[in-house]
Amino acid sequence: MEYIKIFFVNTALLITLAYLANFVYKHIAFLIPPRANRWIWVVVAIFAGWLSSFFGYRLSDHVIFDLRIVPLIITTLAFPQPMILIIVGVGIGLMRLTFGVSPAAAAGVINLSIIGFVCAAASPWFRRSSAPLTIKGLVVILGVNVLNAINISIFGVIPAYKYMTEIVPYTLPAGTILSILFCLIARDFHLEHRRMKQIEQANELLSKQTEELHKNKIVLEERAKQLMLASQYKSEFLANMSHELRTPLNGIINLSELIAESDSSSDPEDLRTYGSMIRRSGGELLMLISDILDLSKVEAGKLEVLHEAVNITEIPVQLSGQFELVARQKGLDFQVNLEEGLPETIYSDSQRIQQILRNLLSNAFKFTHQGGVSLIIRGEKRLQGSREALWMVFEVQDSGIGIPKDKHTSIFEAFQQADGTISRQYGGTGLGLSISMNLARLLGGFISLESQEGKGSIFSLHLPAEAQ
Structure with missing residues (x-):
């Protein structure tokens, strides 16, 4: 025991x-x-x-x-x-x-x-x-x-x-x-x-899981805010678009009625004026429709670019003829400067380059009331892999109203402008910069912005000199 x-x-x-x-x-x-x-x-x-x-x-x-x-x-x-x-x-x-x-x-x-x-x-x-x-x-x-x-x-x-x-x-x-x-x-x-x-x-x-839910909640709230803004911007876009479309359409209809009701005693000079106004209204309408179609093509991935030899010296000539008249009408200076020593040609899409520069110059003239607008074409060296490559920079400078820093990103998004009242005051659909940015990416480049409110803006289109 x-x-x-x-x-x-x-x-x-x-x-x-x-x-x-x-x-x-x-x-x-x-x-x-x-x-x-x-x-x-x-x-x-x-x-x-x-x-x-x-x-x-x-x-x-x-x-x-x-x-x-x-x-x-x-x-x-x-x-x-x-x-x-x-x-x-x-x-x-x-x-x-x-x-x-x-x-x-x-x-x-x-x-x-x-x-x-x-x-x-x-x-x-x-x-x-x-x-x-x-x-x-x-x-x-x-x-x-x-x-x-x-x-x-x-x-x-x-x-x-x-x-x-x-x-x-x-x-x-x-x-x-x-x-x-x-x-x-x-x-x-x-x-x-x-x-x-x-x-x-x-x-x-x-x-x-609680932390993840909190993060997801913040993300969802942010997305809901973005959706609300997108909905607001699209509503403003539709309102602006309806106004932009109605104005040239009403002009075309009214002027066409005047021409139709004219008789042999009508002044031929008046008829020519009506015809010119109809043509101008039709051109504005075509530009609006082209912007909408271009945006839809970009978003669908259907917009194609054609890389070919582009003569650098022809670009300022073509743009000068178009915007010198606008500059005289608004009493603004307009200068085009081409830096010396640039190659005669680059490989890109001439039509799309001019479309981007037209959008940038149109905005520059639209938002500039005194001073002037200039287009500067220069070259810069950028590292591309292990070697330096030549890039072309097309700078559009203006002395206009400028853009607040907190809007530098949003203005490149579709249907958005720096201020919701801008469309009503200056016109436009808010699609130009979005289309331009997407076109620049398709060409292998990008658009940069330097601007301060009240001190003008510099929009720069950067493109590689050789096809990517």
């Missing part, structure tokens, strides 16, 4: 140690890396084996019976890794020497070392076997307890017959049952740790 009593004392001590370890694990272990946790466990397991021996049953001065095999059993179930099991087994065995060096202590070292190596050899089966954890746990507990009894009968100082007949009938069943009890308690600890870890992971996941 003394064996059973001391085994219960051993179990109580191990349970107490387990509870303390569990408490420390809850509050400290999560701060320690997983690899370090394993080696801390090795130290705790060896200490638990020493504690069991310290409070073990002393049959004589050197013979101690205890449950020092239990920490090795738990290690086999918790960390089935050969090196860890060998270290724990040998470590617990060596701790037996702290109670005195004797044949019984040597037998204890050999016994625990053999059990450690056997558990290490069996660990691959434990990891890979598909058997339930309960079955694997019972196999380990029974195997270690039986092996412990066999080792003591072989290497121990007590005669084998006496040990097997007088001691094993008490120690083997008691050790096995108490090992099972302790394993069940350890299993509860493990399940509690797993539940706590799952709760922590769930909380972390919920925190991430």
